[in-house]
Amino acid sequence: MTALAICGGRLVDPAAGVDGLKDILLKDGRVAEVASPGKLKGAEAAKTLDATGFVVAPGLIDMHVHLREPGQAYKETIATGTAAAAAGGFTAVAAMPNTSPVNDSPEITRWMQAPERGAQVRVFPVAAATRGSKGEMVNDYAALKSAGAVAVTDDGRPILKDGIMRETLAAAARVGLSVIQHAEDTRLTQGASMNLGPVSFKLGLRGMPVEAESSIVERDIRLVAESRDARPHLHVAHTSTAATLTAVRQARRNGLRVTCEVAPHHFLLTEEHVGLYNTHAKMNPPLRSAADRDAMIEGILDGVVDAIATDHAPHAMHEKEIEFELAPNGIIGLETALGLCLRWLHGEWKMPLGRVLNLLSAQPAALLGLKGRGTLAVGSFGDVVVFDPKAEWIYRATESKSKAKNTPFDGWTMRGKVRWTVSEGRIAYTGS
């Protein structure tokens, strides 16, 4: 494999405690050298990217995406989803198991990682926690882990039964996997299509109460506390309510391994963005009240939120062009996450760049146990994003690399343009 030097940029690698002008050399897919500008020793034969004026950072890691393969290639494929990931600066994505069939086997887990899928960046499957994600029978986690699964979840569905959730936490802890919970008490959300509140009343839509999320989180935390000797790791997916963050915060104070992620739409948008039945503002969990949205920002700034994850959920155009109540949940997010985080978290709300990037790379890597990723220390994987931190640009969904165009951020101004995304030493995306 050829070598690649990235020179002249500002290296921001929070996990390694680096923020300064550095050149880096990638060789055989790994970081071979990090040096002061012009001081790389082994760069002679290397192709060089001029990163002058740009930020060079560990490739972003999205711990919550839906790539729709196997089974729903009309929405997205692993190839198109990872092309969108690369365009968004992501070098690793954790693929949720709600495929068709559900990824509850080592065979599907391996299939998703096979070279034939044409992935542009690394795909780390998250396997189903229970058989068929039906919440009845716990899968063989050791086998799934050795096939490459990095966590287990029944995402899209919650594990409602206490006994099964207890068993899941214990079994996952034994093999060192995290349990990612989609926290939703579906008994409280029957037929609902947005947040429960004045807006849902006004629009005549059935609403999901915030308790549907927080009650499951509280239940899960109780179960983690009961089996604390086994040190289970509970990760709360797509957190959307203030009550959930309060519960997570408390659990951490009590020394439990409970973590959480927030999606950009949940720290930027509110139920008001549903407007007049915009299906691109329909997702699960739904957009919440302004108070909940503010709590997400608060949680990100004060550190209780461990990761930003997009919940990239592609759907075909015709599936979203129907009655709001009937439209499927979810929006795409891989190409807008960095631009939104830099514009709002860093630009508007003054979160230091290193901390923003930490939420997008080092911390998700740690949560999923991805060794050698989320940092550019020598010896790590050569997963790099190079972006122009000052560039403002307008996102056009029609230009998305994803098969799907379902996003509420079409036409939004983004900050920070990806120039190159490098996956294990190979240029996976070149921006204009």
Add this chain to the structure above:
Amino acid sequence: MNLAAARRTLHTPPPPASQFPYHPGSLLSVLDLSVAGVSHLLWRATELENEDPLLRDQVLAKRKIALLFYESSTRTRTSFEFASKALGADTTLVSYLSSSIEKGESLKDTGLTLRALGAEAIILRHNSSGAAWLLEEATRLPVVNAGDGMHEHPTQALLDLRTILTHLRPGIGGIGPEALAGVTVCIVGDILHSRVARSNMLLLPRLGARVLLCGPKELLPEQAARSGPGIEIERDFEAALNRSRVVMMLRIQAERLAGLQLDLDEYKASYQLTGQRLAAHAPKAVVLHPGPIIRGMEITAGVADGVQSAILEQVHNGVAIRMAVMERALLATGQGGRA
């Protein structure tokens, strides 16, 4: 933490501005109409009602109007049809049972098909909230919302307004924001599932009326009071009656209860409009009901047929109002446009 909060109040992404309605003739929500627009419609309703039928027949002569009905309906469908035909328009009814909707054709495709067939306006009744917005965006035709799920039923609110004005403000000319000043209207029963309640609670306060919502928690969530100005919740039916000049009773929408368990005997004991209650607490009130009425449930037969009942006047007013609405739909010049 507080610093962060202060920074945020400075700037968060604002909700996008609405593009609706795309067509000035559309009537999707009562909020699409200014008070002047409402006044104009009421005036046109009376003008058209009094017009020589042979002249009236020329207003929309041979214009094509499609009635697209995903739910069953007696009053709304018939009065839209009579109203359209009285203006000379050609109408066709497309209902979910006898069309390609049954074969899985989407609302968008059904709308585009009707447009390609020459429909110049579509009257839509649909069981999903927001369906009229989807149809308007897809077809860009004038769309008249004849009831969307649990959301709105603007022509019903307009005909209710006409009925109320006939009783409380007879002979009134143009109406303004004070037309119903001092009038309290109580809406009783299954507010949660009612599009009639939503349209009325958004329309009547803009003309100066006060709206009292009355019903049990299961059918009337607290958030309802935050739908707009001039809306209040009074759970005690008799207290609400004491204050009201107009009482609008609603049917319990069994088809939308979605598993909600309701003790009907208890409901009747608390919220049924009986002759006794009416005589004791609102002997002068006008009694309205959008229909269909379930006699013996929300209202007794005696009250429904009694002297205070204006239920059949409402039905009758539907034709005049819908003539004015269809005239606006097809001859829209911006008059009676957005608020």
